[in-house]
Structures are given as C-alpha cells and as structure tokens.
Amino acid sequence: MARSYVHEARRRGLGRRRERTVPIIERLAESLPEATIALRFRSNLELLVSVMLSAQTTDVNVNRVTEKLFRKYRRPEDYLAVPQEELERDIYTSGFFRQKTKSIRGTMRVLLEEFDGEVPTRLEDLTRLPGVARKTANVVSSELGHAQGIVVDTHVRRLSQRLGLTRQEDPVKIERDLQKIVPRADWARFPHLLIWHGRRVCDARRPLCEECVIEGLCPSSRLR
Numbered sequence: 222m223a224r225s226y227v228h229e230a231r232r233r234g235l236g237r238r239r240e241r242t243v244p245i246i247e248r249l250a251e252s253l254p255e256a257t258i259a260l261r262f263r264s265n266l267e268l269l270v271s272v273m274l275s276a277q278t279t280d281v282n283v284n285r286v287t288e289k290l291f292r293k294y295r296r297p298e299d300y301l302a303v304p305q306e307e308l309e310r311d312i313y314t315s316g317f318f319r320q321k322t323k324s325i326r327g328t329m330r331v332l333l334e335e336f337d338g339e340v341p342t343r344l345e346d347l348t349r350l351p352g353v354a355r356k357t358a359n360v361v362s363s364e365l366g367h368a369q370g371i372v373v374d375t376h377v378r379r380l381s382q383r384l385g386l387t388r389q390e391d392p393v394k395i396e397r398d399l400q401k402i403v404p405r406a407d408w409a410r411f412p413h414l415l416i417w418h419g420r421r422v423c424d425a426r427r428p429l430c431e432e433c434v435i436e437g438l439c440p441s442s443r444l445r
C-alpha cells in the first residue's frame with residue numbers, strides 16, 4: 222500500500238518527495254503552532270521517565286501517573302530508595318508496570334554509576350540504558366535539543382506512507398528514508414507535526430481532506 226502512494230504522487234504530478242517535504246513541514250507548522258510533545262515534565266529526568274512509561278499507553282494516562290509520581294521521586298536515587306513493589310504500585314496504571322519498574326530502576330542505576338546522575342543526550346549513551354530502545358532515545362534526545370534521528374511511531378509511520386514519503390513498512394527503514402528528505406533542523410518537530418495532523422485532520426479511517434492544509438501535496442487526497 223505504501224509503495225503505491227509514492228507512485229501516486231508522481232502520477233498526480235505532485236513532485237518528488239524531496240521537493241514536497243519542506244512545503245509539507247512549513248504548512249503543517251503554520252497550522253499547528255502548538256504541535257509539541259504532549260507529555261508533561263519539568264526536568265530531563267522527568268522527560269526520560271515519562272517517555273519510558275509511555276510505552277503501550279497514552280500520553281494522557283502517563284501524565285496522570287506522573288503528576289503524583291514526580292512529587293515523590295525527584296532524583297535517580299529516589300527510584301532506588303524504595304522497595305521494587307512500591308515503585309510498581311506507583312506506576313501500576315501505566316500498564317506493564319513490572320517491566321517498566323525494572324527498566325526504570327536499571328536506568329537509574331546506570332545514570333548514577335556512569336553519568337553522574339544526569340540524563341545523557343547522545344543516542345548511543347541513551348540506548349545503553351536498560352529498557353531504552355531507539356525510539357525512546359530519539360524522543361529524549363530530540364526534546365533535549367540534540368535530535369540525532371527522527372521518531373517513527375505508529376502515526377508517523379502511517380502519515381509518512383500516506384503522504385508518499387516512504388515505501389517502507391519497517392520503522393528503522395522509514396526513519397532512514399525520512400532522514401534523507403527532512404532537513405536536519407526539522408528532525409525534532411517533524412514527528413510532532415505528523416502526530417498532531419494525524420489526530421486532528423488525517424484520521425486513519427476518515428481523513429478530512431477538504432480541511433487539510435497539505436491537500437495539494439498529498440497523493441492520498443480523496444478530493445481528486
């Protein structure tokens with residue numbers, strides 16, 4: 222399916238994906254100035270924990286959990302000072318609480334032992350933390366102003382395919398495609414723009430093409 226949209230863009234004379242990408246970013250940025258991360262955090266550590274908790278659940282749910290959590294746990298040491306079961310209870314409603322507790326405590330240990338208790342910004346350092354995979358590392362480094370990749374979640378995957386920016390299905394390959402066409406300065410905001418556009422306008426089942434600011438650049442538009 223993704224393959225056909227890349228061809229469809231050519232067939233409709235919309236231009237190459239490299240030429241369409243910057244106008245897509247500009248138009249979305251203009252229409253969605255509020256498109257930023259939905260997780261609430263006040264420090265680098267809170268950002269890291271929030272992103273780790275967000276696996277398999279919604280940002281709204283994570284914010285609900287962290288509102289209390291971050292009042293109690295302020296430093297890496299705090300996550301290790303309580304029994305494992307207590308942290309499990311405190312993050313229980315975020316789902317997969319056992320695995321997440323294990324990852325968070327393991328991460329805090331490595332932060333203290335190897336990074337002076339600070340959250341690193343380099344992707345290769347972040348991915349050394351237990352339970353921190355490439356996507357989590359990408360989100361954290363991007364939010365900290367050191368984007369070294371492009372976050373590809375389900376929305377970014379779907380929208381990139383629908384816009385004919387990639388033929389790939391695998392997130393790592395999609396990221397590689399996007400890195401070639403998205404200007405580096407936009408690596409951090411690009412995923413937010415697609416995520417917000419996907420939620421507000423380009424719904425998976427019922428896209429509102431008639432209200433879409435990038436309709437003229439989209440090979441999946443239902444208006445033509």
Ligand code: SF4
Pocket residue numbers: 383422423424428429430431433434435436437439440441442443
């Ligand atoms: S034109 Fe339609 S399918 Fe294309 S991005 Fe806009 S809403 Fe989505």
